[in-house]
Amino acid sequence: MALDWLLAPPLPDAMPRQRLLYLRLREAILSGRLPGDMRLPASRSLAATLGIARNTVLFAYAQLVAEGCLVADRQGTRVARLPAARAASPRPSAVPEAPPGLSVRAAAALQREPARDAEALPFSPGVPDxxxxxxxxxxxxxxxxxxxxxxxxxxxxxxxxxxxxxxxxxxxxxxxxxxxxxxxxxxxxxxxxxxxxxxxxxxxxxxxxxxxxxxxxxxxxxxxxxxxxxxxxxxxxxxxxxxxxxxxxxxxxxxxxxxxxxxxxxxxxxxxxxxxxxxxxxxxxxxxxxxxxxxxxxxxxxxxxxxxxxxxxxxxxxxxxxxxxxxxxxxxxxxxxxxxxxxxxxxxxxxxxxxxxxxxxxxxxxxxxxxxxxxTHMRRMRARYSTRQARLRSALEEAFGERVALSGGEAGLHLVMWLPAEIDDRAVAERAARLGLGARALSAYARPPARCNGLVLGYGNLDENAVAGAVARLKQAVGA
Missing domain, CATH: 3.40.640.10 (Type I PLP-dependent aspartate aminotransferase-like (Major domain))
Incomplete structure (x- = not known):
């Protein structure tokens, strides 16, 4: 079998010829194009055919022998007999078989609420200052x-x-x-x-x-x-x-x-x-x-x-x-x-x-x-977060009046703002995201039959001077 196609164009840029020869020989063996027990030309002969140095062929042969794709014996070098699954002939017209999928447990995990971007937006829960x-x-x-x-x-x-x-x-x-x-x-x-x-x-x-x-x-x-x-x-x-x-x-x-x-x-x-x-x-x-x-x-x-x-x-x-x-x-x-x-x-x-x-x-x-x-850091941050939460509460009450109901302020870095039943918290969270806010829909944390409707508002990374502007955008998202 003529092997002059082994280094036929196109040739990848910057790839050494010995590496390219090795890869093309390996691909031909695994695909069945070079069948098991086939004798390959001697290194000098193949080098002359391809117009390359003999050392290039020796490198490719040695690597493939080490991997079990070729066998070197007294008669020279031949293609190893590989399992049928590895040496099967290619079927260009057939649709490639997909590898085994994820486990059932992993698939179930992917059905959960998708993770948000790592960017720390105003109101992103759990983000410190x-x-x-x-x-x-x-x-x-x-x-x-x-x-x-x-x-x-x-x-x-x-x-x-x-x-x-x-x-x-x-x-x-x-x-x-x-x-x-x-x-x-x-x-x-x-x-x-x-x-x-x-x-x-x-x-x-x-x-x-x-x-x-x-x-x-x-x-x-x-x-x-x-x-x-x-x-x-x-x-x-x-x-x-x-x-x-x-x-x-x-x-x-x-x-x-x-x-x-x-x-x-x-x-x-x-x-x-x-x-x-x-x-x-x-x-x-x-x-x-x-x-x-x-x-x-x-x-x-x-x-x-x-x-x-x-x-x-x-x-x-x-x-x-x-x-x-x-x-x-x-x-x-x-x-x-x-x-x-x-x-x-x-x-x-x-x-x-x-x-x-x-x-x-x-x-x-x-x-x-x-x-x-x-x-020392905890003491300083407790005071800072307490001030920040108080300012956020005040801004929310001023913006929403009696419509706002808040919970969760005893500790932590977030508040929950409960919404009336007629307002879809997930739709509000989506609109808030388009306005550059990281508020999360409370219902996204729940599974039936639990019913909850509100927004999880993180204030850990919310600068005091930015509270009014963030609340104004939040009001726009709710009011839309």
């Missing part, structure tokens, strides 16, 4: 971490996370959040999503039931669904998660995902009686409560409600925290606080399931906390 970040203090901590770094910080992080960060975080949670924990109970994660994924895989089995709040944190539904759990939406009322007798009877949970200190997105706070009742029923059912305390640091006034984790000794609660809102999302660091009874085996299993990194950032964050920068 990047302009107020203490760059100088953080940069100094990063530089010290690099200066003192050894080979351990360049490899995978220690099981559970950097010891200095776990120790600093335990002291912070004990002093600020009232959780009597030690470093051995803390597992550093790659953010909230990574923490939820570990809880789903290490505290539950495929097919187990997990309760999530409805309306609730969309990414939690996705994380649990991708882990193969059966997600059950449980209603939320003015006191937070409100499971019914039917929920307990018909779908007893293995995991219960809750945001009791500031329900996301409605901002409701779970009452103490309901917290205690939830703990008792969870014990009776053999269920774990995954407590997401995502923004307790930004309390508007007074102390934060007691965490479920610290209400009772050895409560079946795993506490989830993050630095995405208190510092910045790109840091991708969060943590789990585990009961002592499971902390050791959980951390060991987590180390087998994933390999943690960011050793430099973890060491810098420990330094940042130990030097008091974190506490």
């Amino acid at each position: 990047f302009g107020a970040f203490p760059f100088r203090s953080w940069r100094a901590c990063i530089e010290r971490a690099w200066r003192d770094a050894g080979w351990r910080q360049l490899g995978y992080a220690a099981h559970g996370g950097d010891p200095s960060l776990r120790t600093a975080l335990a002291a912070h949670l004990t002093g600020v959040r009232g959780l009597a924990v030690d470093a051995g109970q803390i597992l550093i994660t790659g953010g909230t999503q990574a923490a939820l994924d570990l809880c789903a895989r290490l505290l539950a089995d495929h097919g187990d039931t997990v309760w999530v709040e409805n309306p609730g944190y969309l990414a939690a539904r996705v994380a649990f669904g991708l882990a193969g759990l059966q997600v059950r939406d449980v209603a939320v009322d003015v006191q937070g998660l409100a499971p019914s007798a039917e929920d307990w009877r018909c779908a007893p949970p293995r995991l219960i995902m809750a945001t009791p200190s500031h329900q996301y997105p409605t901002g409701r706070v779970m009452s103490l009686p309901r917290r205690l009742a939830l703990l008792e029923r969870a014990r009776e059912s053999g269920a774990w409560i995954v407590e997401d305390d995502y923004d307790s640091e930004f309390r508007r006034a007074g102390a934060a409600p007691p965490a479920l984790f610290g209400l009772q000794p050895d409560a079946p609660v795993v506490y989830v925290g993050t630095f995405s809102k208190t510092l910045y999302p790109g840091l991708r660091l969060g943590y789990l606080v585990l009961p002592r009874a499971i902390a050791g085996p959980f951390i060991h299993a987590a180390a087998l399931a994933t390999r943690a990194g960011q050793g430099i950032e973890q060491r810098a964050l420990a330094d940042f906390i130990e030097r008091g920068h974190y506490t």
